[in-house]
Amino acid sequence: MGSMISISIPPGSLGAKAAAWSLLLLWLMLLPGQGLAESKQVKGLPPPAVLNPAADLWRDIRQRDMATTGTTQVRGVDSGVLINANGDKWRKFRMDQLIPIGGYLLLGMGLFLILFYLIRGKVRIAGGASDRKLPRYTSYERLIHWFIASIFIFLALTGLIILFGRPLLIPIFGKELFSVIASASKEGHNLMGPLFLVALILVFIKFVRRNIYQKGDMSWLLRGGGIIGKKHVPSNFFNMGEKSMFWMLIIVGSVIVASGLVLIFPIFGQGREWMELAHVGHAIGAILMITVIMGHIYIGTIGMEGAIEGMSTGYCDLNWAKEHHDYWASQMEKRGEAISNEAVNRFSDPDTNRSLGRELREAGE
């Protein structure tokens, strides 16, 4: 103590002496109090485990040591809980992690794709477009693809508006107009959300068989799917990347749907904790999914020549198929499924065209 004082005040001065004396006095004043506590204990009372009984009460209410649920006349889920212990954790997750990290992740993916496009450019069909095509997707397959795609884009946009609207859109539109946008987004998101489950089930049933991993997938992965270098890697109907995206869509999509259903219907007795947890799963899953789908959209559109044809017209170019899905393409060609461009143009429906191809083959053409 004395040394502490001597730092601030020169030793031997009047101020230092007075300070030292007052400290000594303070210490003496504390002594009887200690003695009192000790004498109380002697009387056979419990030792002073808790100095302030109220502290114990507030600790119980705060639920630091144990979950304290009270009783109340107000009916409702969690109405007997005084302190929602996980609310603050959820707030920190949303404000300090989800919004900044999620935002930078999506922005980073966008920048990465732009950079990738500038470096790699559009992947052309090396042999050029051929004069024959292969039927790739039936109209039903295309229908459910665009069904889930349009729902996904809608849900992603409305979800992102709710997540990033406050920092990004309120400065532009103002609170009143943004409230209208956000309200419409929330209602639309809730309305379309359950449809995503339907689409997910349809997509799973239709595409699961072709997405089971096969021989050759490992070598596709080891060779980086042909992203690096100029060589194309042969694959089946779906390549390893597409299969992985499919399984991610199914697994992460299921998490998103399940957590979404917990959030959307607050009538099954789920409390705040469940909803907070569901929100965390929903948000992480959705950000992950959007990032991957951004890559999917990139490859499907500007990233690769001939990739979108299969999903838009139902047919893909024979050369494109040979370069990207060689196992499947050579099989199809051997079976004589390849048809001329004119035949494709004559019939828009791929189902009739597939039978047409068979007829042409049978006719020996």
Added chain:
Amino acid sequence: MARMKFYCDPERCIECNACVTACKNENEVPWGVNRRRVVTINDGDDGERSLSVACMHCSDAPCATVCPVDCFYTTQDGVVLHDKDICIGCGYCFYACPFGAPQFPEDGAFATRGKMDKCTFCAGGPEADNSSDEHRKYGSNRLAEGKLPLCAEMCSTKALLAGDSDTISEIYRKRIINRSASVMARGVSYRDASFRAPYNAAGKSSAKE
């Protein structure tokens, strides 16, 4: 400038639920919504205490932080209010709130959330003071009339205090001092100490030795 706060004294609250009823009546809150509730812990056991809880008008309110449409604002009196015209009923404030204050009336099919409703400290909303719009959306605005929230004003044991935080804490501090320092000196948990008449005098601080 005042900073309005609630304080509920668990040693005084007798779980009469008059604050809940008064609030519901004064503010004509939507069906299924209770802005205030009384919670009893250790009901029927030693250390039974009741607390009346509603929006605590946090200085740094988590609800306002997480709101995706930024509909919360703090008045000059330190009361946390929200704008129902901007609220979209997402429920995030309810997840973040430590006290379970935000409530949602059921609105439409599958009990989807309507506009959030919570305690306004009887201070209405952003509309003109005591206008019919304000009353319809937020209930009464007693603060504008120079009155305090009805729940606290009519609390029969004065367990629930409402008003400027300086005043409230001064009242509570005096109570603590007057309320026998004996409990403090003995250093027993609230579960073994009571200021009310005990069933069994032994071990209770209010019992005369």
